[in-house]
Amino acid sequence: MQLIDGKSTAQAIKEEIAAEVSTLVGQGKKRPHLAAVLVGHDGGSETYVAYKIKDCEQVGFKSSLVRYEDDVTEEELLDRIAALNADSDLDGFIVQLPLPAHISEQKIIEAIDPAKDVDGFHPVNVGKTVIGLPSFVSATPYGIVELIKRYSIETSGKNCVIVGRSNIVGRPLSVLMSQKAINATVTVAHSRTKNLKEVCASADILIAALGFPEFIKEDMVKEGAVVIDVGTTRVESSETKSGFRLKGDVDFEKVAPKCSFITPVPGGVGPMTRVSLLLNTLKAAKNR
Numbered sequence: 001m002q003l004i005d006g007k008s009t010a011q012a013i014k015e016e017i018a019a020e021v022s023t024l025v026g027q028g029k030k031r032p033h034l035a036a037v038l039v040g041h042d043g044g045s046e047t048y049v050a051y052k053i054k055d056c057e058q059v060g061f062k063s064s065l066v067r068y069e070d071d072v073t074e075e076e077l078l079d080r081i082a083a084l085n086a087d088s089d090l091d092g093f094i095v096q097l098p099l100p101a102h103i104s105e106q107k108i109i110e111a112i113d114p115a116k117d118v119d120g121f122h123p124v125n126v127g128k129t130v131i132g133l134p135s136f137v138s139a140t141p142y143g144i145v146e147l148i149k150r151y152s153i154e155t156s157g158k159n160c161v162i163v164g165r166s167n168i169v170g171r172p173l174s175v176l177m178s179q180k181a182i183n184a185t186v187t188v189a190h191s192r193t194k195n196l197k198e199v200c201a202s203a204d205i206l207i208a209a210l211g212f213p214e215f216i217k218e219d220m221v222k223e224g225a226v227v228i229d230v231g232t233t234r235v236e237s238s239e240t241k242s243g244f245r246l247k248g249d250v251d252f253e254k255v256a257p258k259c260s261f262i263t264p265v266p267g268g269v270g271p272m273t274r275v276s277l278l279l280n281t282l283k284a285a286k287n288r
């Protein structure tokens with residue numbers, strides 16, 4: 001069994017990005033610039049945005065934080081998005097989700113210029129991804145595919161089962177895994193899937209993205225399978241200072257001995273999601 005180390009892979013990619021930024025700046029070009037829009041004070045969102053700003057610093061990007069209180073109106077937010085779209089210094093921006101219930105997330109996503117949509121959530125980017133055109137691919141699927149490539153995992157003709165069909169993980173990942181560059185035969189499983197155990201056990205590559213800690217047990221995994229664990233659920237723990245730890249969707253201790261490759265949680269998909277936003281921002285800057 002080989003552990004897929006997302007943390008060190010993400011670090012290596014950050015170093016590659018930092019080197020590219022140095023070259024761009026050395027050629028007299030401007031530093032890539034990412035902005036994050038944060039509404040309210042949700043603890044998770046605050047943490048994610050803080051990481052994004054820190055990641056930018058580490059690779060030499062310029063970053064900006066645009067903050068609003070929970071009571072911002074949809075109209076105010078749409079006006080700000082129009083201004084960010086028009087800001088010629090800005091290469092890309094993200095609006096951290098979730099938003100308060102009085103704001104339509106879909107309306108906000110669709111207001112972002114697809115050329116600056118480095119989260120890859122705009123329907124234009126999703127549509128381009130589906131038909132294999134250059135696009136911004138959302139961070140988690142992008143990071144997973146990058147991990148698979150960097151570990152030279154054989155995908156052609158392999159059965160890939162993805163458990164979960166969300167718009168940010170399972171669905172776009174199913175599209176990427178079936179594309180000609182990857183050539184897997186893809187099954188997307190979800191909460192209505194019958195015989196899930198047998199479906200999972202048929203997978204050469206099993207990707208768990210459902211959000212239930214340790215849901216994937218050893219009898220659901222084929223001997224020699226590649227297992228990618230996307231799940232991150234905060235559970236109480238007496239072993240950490242914070243009183244919490246992150247758990248994946250896979251029962252790692254029992255499943256790992258059966259696998260050819262497996263990602264840990266934490267340290268697998270998570271760091272790759274973070275670095276993918278940087279890759280998209282670099283691409284946005286180079287596109288302009």
Ligand code: NAP
Pocket residue numbers: 140163164165166167168169170189190191192193196209210211212230231232233269270271273274
């Ligand atoms: P989501 O929007 O809640 O979607 C969960 C999916 O799992 C749904 O499609 C659901 O099916 C399916 N599902 C739920 N229970 C199931 C069951 N018992 N059997 C089979 N399928 C089931 O979740 P998400 O946003 O995709 O996130 C999934 C997990 O990944 C979460 O733990 C999240 O925190 C984590 N995540 C991690 C990263 C990272 O960077 N590491 C990034 C994004 C998400 P239905 O469609 O039928 O409801």
